Amino acid sequence: MGYCKSSLLVWILPTMCLICVSLGVDNYRIDCGSPTNTPVGDRVFVADDFDSNILSTPQDVSVQTRKESISSAIDLALYQTARVLNGTSSYTFSIKEHGYYWIRLYFCPFVDGNYNLSIAKFSVSAQSFTLLSDFQPQDGSVVKEYCLNINSDNLVLTFTPSANSFAFLNALEIVSLPNDLIPDGARTVDPPIKYQTFTRRALETVARVNMGNQTVSPQNDTLWRLWVSDEPFLNHVNLVNFVSNFKAVNYSTKWHNIAPSSVYGTATRLNSQPDPNTAVNMTWFFPVDPGFEYLVRFHFCDIVSTSPAQLFFNVYINTWLVALNLDLSNLTSNVLGTPYFMDVVAKSSNSRNLGVSVGPSTLGIGYPDGILNGLEIMKLSNSRGSLAASDFEVSSTNKVWVILGVTIGGSFIAVLLSLFLFVFCKRRRRRSSLVAHSTEDHFVVDEDQISRTVENKYDSGTAIISSSKIGYRVPFVAIQEATANFSESLVVGVGGFGKVYKGVLRDGTKVAVKRGVSQQGLAEFRTEIEMLSQFRHRHLVSLIGYCHEKNEMIIIYEYMENGTLKNHLYGSDLPGLSWRQRLEICIGSARGLHYLHTGYAKPIIHRDVKSANILLDENLMAKVADFGISKTGPEIDETHVSTAVKGSFGYLDPEYLTRQHLTEKSDIYSFGVVMFEVLCGRPVIDPSLPREMVNLIEWVIEWEKRGELEKIIDPRLEGETKPDSLRKFGETAVKCLAECGIDRPTMGDVLWNLECALQLQGTDKRITLNGELAPQVNAIGNFEMSVCSTQFSMGSAGDLAGISMSGVFSQMVKAENR
Structure with a gap:
């Protein structure tokens, strides 16, 4: 069938004047297949049933449906008719003003008498860009x-039906954009460098979201943009508060093109009130196509503070740091409620989700806080000028075949070379053997030659990055300088992985730099970065960056001024810790571990809990700290993870050690050992002591059974511990050390008991000479006994997720102060 130009569209000047609004003169809106013009708000979509030179198509086919056949949730105005394109067809629009344009294509499949639009399959291109490929x-x-x-x-604009199919379109818009809407450029987040301009790239809107769980309709946006609610994309709704404060927005006309005031008047805010110590991120996940770069625009407006410099927070895309300790007041001349937006470019690698997170600042100022008002995500065309996901998949498949072909060919060549070398070496050895028998000389083996033949497959520094999208890379030269x-x-x-150095970055930030000693630690290196990049918590050491170049494996953490708990308990001249300080340290550690065990769908098991x-x-x-051997726990329908035993001698769970059954209860056992170290201020195994004291666990449990823990505690604590506090601590530690994991408490239970x-x-130190508490303290002890026993029997402490128990204990505090 030959192609001919169909007389389909006529553009009437009065109608064009209606739709050429302030956006520019080159604006086209078409209601495809419709015999009449269609008003939508203050816009008019023009009919396309008259002659015109706009559309070239082999057949004049328009279809129409009844309103009842389309869901009421759909805007009926534009979806009642459609233009069917049975062959390659092109829309050609005259452009008088060069610049950025929106192309909006409206699709809604329905069944006509001759066409079922849901089986249509086609591609769409504009200029040299592929917008859609085999779209259905x-x-x-x-x-x-x-x-x-x-x-x-x-x-x-060209529509190309796939083989034995057709294309269709319900409506389209070509709209000129304000000059300030698309940025001249934006920095990337990995690595953080200035990005090239977007003039030679096509962009596709992936998400346009209004935070605060409110939708902004196109009628309330000067550019007719739909801003959907953020609630469906939130990872944990219970971690946030939805905020609305339109009066606080300091809005002016210059922001109309960036976002409407209703976007800046609502926000999603981190909810830190249940427990200020649980400094977690609020995270949204958006479906994206792998292998593309994305322009991400963050919209901020401080509608929650009462004065400037009260709000500080961090911003992340996936695990890349976008902004550290962001202070909106500093960016908006200390004028509260002033809108602010930030553009960055990120790559999704092979993931089908792009995560955006806002979390607490590392400055430690006030309660953990953070807000986000709006978000836009736009896909950037790849080097082939394509925005189609299938283009990436085909490219990836081709790469697989190329790699497979090279591998097979290389293997064949390697076999031939091996045979040649085998014959050559055999003849050479025979010749050498004759020489050895005929002379007194000794042979020297060149072992360097052997080592030179071993190729390090991680030389490029990219192998571990490709699948994990992790972290912020720091150049090796910057670490050398620090x-x-x-x-x-x-x-x-110094540890099994290597040495840890104190460093200072150029901005004055103190950091801890852990440097691996060999490529044998690559698995631990990768695991630690992946684990640390997944979570943020007040009681988990924070990852700052990493380096994997020049065969170096380096991880950079926040610097901890007072070192390890172990060094404060024994083996160094560091100052000792009071009993209250030890309790607070145990509580903080328990909160961190409790978050690991309960903060995700599957628990994360540390596997190396120890005082060091x-x-x-x-x-x-x-x-x-130290997540190098951490492991994801069992599925909901499983009881354990079967894995090789890893950990530190003296801290290993006996059940895990003998049966290789790993659960979060293995961490509980190790934590119980740490509690005994805290109690006695000595190592787990000390061969220099008498036989009955060598093993700390056996020794303490024996004295705990006698009810005489006060006789073996760290001498530096003498006269400082209250009997009931000491008893509760000892009982909890012993429960953690039960032989069977099922008999051990959860970390939530442990945390409750430590609180x-x-x-x-x-704070009262009045104790009678016979060791009994004064009457008012005994009253507290009796109250504590009833509350704690109830808590254990209910088994609900694990559901508290690290929430502070200050409210629960308010009666106890009042009783003590009476």
């Missing part, structure tokens, strides 16, 4: 929105 719209309406920089006098080229005078610790892996900051706040021990310690 189904299940309701969809609007595809693209942005192109048009620098020619015509915009050509550590004075790894000066021995800056070594603050609990670090203390300048305020002696505890943070759990209880701290409250029982109180």
